[in-house]
Amino acid sequence: MSVQAKRMTDLKRAxxxxxxxxxxxxxxxxxxxxxxxxxxxxxxxxxxxxxxxYFAPTWNTCLENALLWMGGCRPSSFIRLVYAMCGSQTELRLTNFLRDDNIGGLSMALDETPGWIDGGGESMSDLTAGQLFKINELHMKTVEEENKLTKQLAILQEDTADMPIAIAAFYKDGIGEADVEVERALDKHEEDMARILAEADKLRLTTLTKIVEILTTVQAADFLLAGKKLHLSMHEWGRLRERRRLEAYGGDSGGEFSGG
Known part of the structure; x- marks a missing residue:
């Protein structure tokens, strides 16, 4: 989190x-x-x-964990952020144009609207048709890969109700330590989950890298800054919401609202 905050400051300054x-x-x-x-x-x-x-990190807030997809954000959400930035910055430029009564208002609005709110130069609203085509193509491929991983995770989740875990739980007299067979099954389950987590991270990294390759340098920096601000903001919003819930319920109710 500290590294992200530093990178955000550096990008913002630049x-x-x-x-x-x-x-x-x-x-x-x-x-x-x-x-x-x-x-x-x-x-x-x-x-x-x-x-x-890593699928529900204790350092995350409850809000963040509720939004996780395999230990992180959906790779396709990176692309949705590009679309959102493109739309909002285009709207900002249009607003600047409509507020300008000069004959040259449109060109002035296009020149003065920053790539980032306090910056200058090109922005996400300058995406070309070629860039948009590549981003849309990447979006479809990314969603397809996400669906494949989601199906794999669903199968693993269903396996927890299969032999030997479910049978051992049903026939045990009490709730206590798992036997050797169950421990072995749980270890195998964790290994499979780790494999899927690594594949999900690989897809996240691949998607992020390809987006940066499609964008110009300024657009890429603009996009990465927005992503970091969103990540850090979600963490802080989650903390504030949990603090309000704790105050409303008069304290910690067995960790229900404590976020771990």
Whole structure:
């Protein structure tokens, strides 16, 4: 989270300067992608033993965990963010144009509307037809891959009601430690979950990388900044909502609203 906050500050500063230093922006974009690669690599390594920890992380708020798809965001949500930014920035430009009474209002609005709210230069509303075509094509492929992984996860979830786990739970006299056979089955289940988690992270990284390749340097930095702001904002909004719930219920009710 601290690394994301730092990258967000760096991207914001660079874009506020009008994105004039293309080399600086390109390096920041590269660093963000490398951060994601490093995170995915470490998580793949650690999740081999405790994969279930990453499907509902205790460091997340309840709100964040409720929105997770295989331990993170849906890869297709990256593309939806591109669409949302394109629409909002186009609307902003149109608003600037309509507020300008000069004959040259349209050109002024297009020149003055920033790529980022406090910056300058090109924005997501400058996406070309070719870029939009590639993004739409990537969107369809990404959703298809998401559906395949979702089906695999559904099969694993259904397996928990199969032999030997369900039978052992049914015939045990009490609730206690699992026997060797159950432990072996649960270990295998965690291994399979870790494999799917790694594949989901790979799809997230691939989608993010391809989006950045389609966008210009300034657009990519604009997009990555928006993604980080959304991630950090969701975490803070979740914390605020949990704090309000705790206050409303007069304290911690057995961890129900504590977020772990």
């Amino acid at each position: 874009l506020t300067n009008g994105g004039k230093n293309d080399d600086e922006l390109r390096e920041l974009v590269r660093m963000v992608i490398e951060d994601f690669k490093d995170y995915a690599r470490k998580r793949s390594e650690y999740s081999r033993l405790f994969s279930s920890n």
